Amino acid sequence: MSHLIDLQNKGDGNTDRLILSGEITISEARELKDVLLKAIDTVNDLHVNMEGVLETDLSLLQLLCATHRAALKQGKRVKVEGKYPAAVMRVMTEAGYSRREGCVAEARKSCLWIKQEKDKDG
């Protein structure tokens, strides 16, 4: 299965949109890390769209978490845009990632994995 990791600037120079689709697993982890790193060092807002992800694993969740954590330190924002696809939801469930509150104090409200209904606040 192929994959797509596509980083676009939204035009204002301050917001990036990262579109992920296809197979985003540990084999893509290095590539994804570099893209995320570049994004978080250049813009203030990063929107991640995972709607097209068909297969994934824990590495994606870890990378997004780590990016979020870095963003919090620098006063930047990361958020998930659009729906969580079934593949991501499944890994969230299997890995016990679905939660009501963020894991570290700074991310209590903005955690990426807080149950869907609260997404809008995050």
Next chain:
Amino acid sequence: MEQDQGLERGKSVFFEEASELLSELEDSLLELEDAPDDQELIGSVFRAMHTIKGSGAMFGFDAVSSFTHEVETVFDLVRAGTIPVTKQLIDLTLAARDQIMAMLDAARSGKPVDDEIADGITSALRTLLPQAGVENETDPGHMAKVDEGVPESSTEEENSYRIRFRPELEIFSTGSNPLHLLNELSELGQCRIIAQTDALPTIHEMDPEACYVYWDIVLTTSKGINAIRDVFIFVEDTSELHIEVIDKPEATGGETETGYKKLGEILVERGDVRPEDLAKALESQKRIGEVLVEQELVNPAKIQSALEEQKYVRTVRKKRKAKGALSSIRVASPKLDQLVNLVGELVTVQARLSQVAVSRNDPQLIFLAEEVERLTGELRENTMSIRMLPIGTTFSKFRRLVRDLARDLGKEVTMTTEGAETELDKTVIEKLNDPLVHLIRNSIDHGIEPPDVREAAGKSREGTVHLSAVHSGAHVLIRISDDGAGIDPEVIRTKAMEKGLISPDMEMTDKEIFSILFTPGFSTAKTVSNVSGRGVGMDVVKTNIESLRGTIDLTSEKGKGTTVTLKLPLTLAIIEGLLARIGDEHYVLPLSTVEECIELASRDGDGAGRRRLANIRGEIIPYIHLREQFRIEGERPDIEQIVVTRVDGDRIGLVVDEVIGEQQTVIKTMGRLCNGLREISGATILGDGTVALILDVPNLIHGAVTG
């Protein structure tokens, strides 16, 4: 040998449980038809199938097991949302349920079963599967899977474990996927998994191919700690793994009133918070979790994980408690019948004892006799209550009947019930089944009109059959009513005249006309369907109900519907009676019909004719002189007593020589020779060994009035 016996016993338990499961399954399916999205119902159908499959395989009923497996497969997909709940699916599953029932019956009796039906259902079910599912047929793993099926209600001890699993950073590169381990773990039982991510660095410092996450898991399983360790067997050396038992079946929540350890305790036990920090945090009045997070002594995920554990264990314990409260044992019904017989004998002996005690006038003996009387009374009540069953079990069986009949006849019918919790003696309920089936069939076949006809008559397309049960004194009233076409008295009248049952010039009330319906061989149906209309039926229903010492009554309004009311005694074995004497003969009147007993003042109204009138506190009450009625010879005493009874709302007196008192009466049925005696419903043996006849008060009065 012993093992064989064990297996046999296991089999018979399996049969019983399976038939219970199948009847629950039927209920769930019918409910599911009305609420196709109800996940809980879908789950319960799946579980029922799963249990039958598993325990069937365990006892060697491979055919049952593999057939059930087919249905289970379909419902697994329904559960996953792949296949929708449709009418076709419900029809097929109901048919499958019947087939499983037939297979079990066949297995029990050793008779062959029609495989074609099963094959038909199986292939129909397979057409519902998504295309890939067709391969199932050749799937070699398919039978093996059947063998794995374990009954859901494991009797083994279930413990809850707290597990912390922290794999090494390089776990991905060793080829192990921690998620697979977690999945395996969750297959052991019910579990809650929470990821801990506090070790995760920022993206700058992170190695994208390392695993920084570790897990807190609460798992409830009957498999034991070794099974849990086995899951981690290949990573155990390189990972951190802590497993602790946090809940056992015998623990019932002694730790706190709310049922489990406090949050702080859990955190300290887990090593997430140091005891001294906890002590410090407890000094403030705020919620302990908040304080710990504020002081950065622990991160929120740890608190959340501990809270989840708390919630989880509480739920497990609550469920266990509920299960314990519902516990019951299975007793074969012959044993229960024997118990009732013995209690009956005991009641008779006790009556005798009381009588002897009174005649000896020995205070000590009288005291003892009273004690025995009290205990016997309680024992009788208890035994009777064991035999009582809610009528709802019978009602729910009819939902299927109504559904299938309506479909066969092309009508739209719903069944509503009321008073399903009303309790009746087991024997009465069993014998009630056939008459009720007949009455419901009649309602649907003759009563409820086809949808178009209903619409034209300004009614809703869907007809209703309403079943209700309600207590009324020592009786239960069961009503079967429909909102169908009703019965036209004229039609019955004409038909009855044709058959020569009545003469054309007879004046009859509607009630009398309706009673013709209960005459043997009378049917008004123009065509004989396979449902009803053969003219055998209503008379059989009547005989059945009367054999239960009940009565049947029918009312109907043309165009509006028909109601049949059955009045049945609560129990058939023992009644509360009033013992009375006329000359040397003893009689028992069912206490349920008795209102009061009064001395018959002088011989007022002592005139000709059998029916006289007594003035009781200004109310004129007709009475029947039983001495005359039964033609008992001898002198009438100077003072007689009148027992006032109420039948069908009328107060009528029965005059006896003497009222002896209340008595628990064990009913013995009379031989066939006495079948014609409508005034007598049975006999009982008195304390001194003599026989007393039990009067059937309504029939007695009816006979005296018309005779």
